[in-house]
Amino acid sequence: MNDREESYDLLDEPDFSENNDASENGLQYEHHRFIADSGQNLLRIDKFLVNRIENASRNKIQEAADAGCILVNEKPVKSNYRVKPNDIISIVMSYPPREIQIIPEDIPLNIVYEDDAVIIVNKKPGMVVHPGHGNYTGTLVNALAWHFKDQPWFNADDPRPGLVHRIDKDTSGLLVIAKTEAAKIHLSGQFFNKTSTRTYQAIVWGTPPEEEGTITGHIGRSVRDRKQMAVYPDGDYGKHAVTHYRILERLSYVTLVECRLETGRTHQIRAHFKYIGHPLFNDERYGGHQILKGTTFSKYKQFVENCFAVLPRQALHAKTLGFIHPVTGKYVEFDSELPTDMVAAIEKWRHYISGRDVEE
Structure with a gap:
């Protein structure tokens, strides 16, 4: 295998502060970029990628393709696309689960909107988005774990259930959380490609x-x-x-x-x-x-x-948030009032x- 790979993390370099402030960028997604060898034989892109990305199933790669998150020469392709010599291939996917215990906590959430695919939360100031050094409880993720705990699709081993972006601890405002893997992939592609609006x-x-x-x-x-x-x-x-x-x-x-x-x-x-x-x-x-x-x-x-x-x-x-709904395909936008402080x-x-x- 002579093709080249460059791997990118959409999460900016971790913040080592005691407050666990974090990036507003895509949260738990990785970006792989491959350049096919000049002698590459024609091969379905899902097969090409499953052989090159560790712990990636063919089904997961096909979901990424369906969500428009696999690009060849900067254009989205389907999973049956056949890789050609010197193709430049990029893909955005969720990380595999990491070993961390998420404790569901009955913390009130200000839910602006919710359906079967997404939930929009207006985060209060002072709340850390996800557990990290010095903040293992009382986070938005702990609250989401409680909110989702009775849902059959909820994965208790996912350290950041549904998160596709985040805001700093002391910044208030809107966050979108995905409720399905397909929605996570679809939304992460929008944040990565800068098609969401904030x-x-x-x-x-x-x-x-x-x-x-x-x-x-x-x-x-x-x-x-x-x-x-x-x-x-x-x-x-x-x-x-x-x-x-x-x-x-x-x-x-x-x-x-x-x-x-x-x-x-x-x-x-x-x-x-x-x-x-x-x-x-x-x-x-x-x-x-x-x-x-x-x-x-x-x-x-x-x-x-x-x-x-x-x-x-x-x-x-974070006052407004807009994106293409991962199920309906329509643009939706949400607004929030300024917090009382x-x-x-x-x-x-x-x-x-x-x-x-x-x-x-």
Whole structure:
């Protein structure tokens, strides 16, 4: 076997922080890429791949093909496609189960939508998505295990049942969870191919210069602090990342912005806005927990500290989520309201502005 393989993990490099923050990118899927040898005989692609991917069944590969997750020369193919010399083949598949005990816990879930294929959850801030170092209970996965435990299809050995993407512990908002293997494969392909749509709302320090803008810069682990991600504009390190934003409301020394992700890297919005000089409000890891704009008056300092108290986390919420439904084939989009802590902080800033205008 002389063909070449490159293997990619859609999950960005693990976050070694105590909070187990994680990537917003595809979660538990791997990407294999093969280049067929120049002497390759015509061979069905499902047979070609089952001989090259460890622990992959032919049925699993055929499901990936049916979901459009097998590409040859950047075009989706069916499982009966015959591999030709020098074909470039890529496939997205779920990882085999890992040895980890998931304890079902009766934790309330804010379920926005549910059918036989998917469930949409509005995650509260402070909840870790899946168990990891220092967070083995109380996670979204523990709650999902309880929710799914009586379902015949539920696999108790799956360490991340149904997850296809994730958001940071202290970020609130929408997540889609797949309820079947076929749905997992289908949704993971959308996240990998960037055909899903996601918008976030954030409060940032200062005011970006333009009403709308795009932040571009490779994101990788910081060489100075492994708990942070850093932006590398020259592209020599890290992974390509693009964040589009528009201003929703100017609130004096802070701004409410909407962000649309073109890519999904670890801490992408948080790192990108720090990079352009506008860290997220009260984002301790990226410096937003300090007073970065405003006056030196003690009254103002007390006001900001009060805002920090009502919003004790980074001001970031995953507001909308859209994708092609894995069963109906139709585009669906879900929206969520801003959580009460962000609403309270915004109202405080509005009140501050109105009071200042009266004084002036």
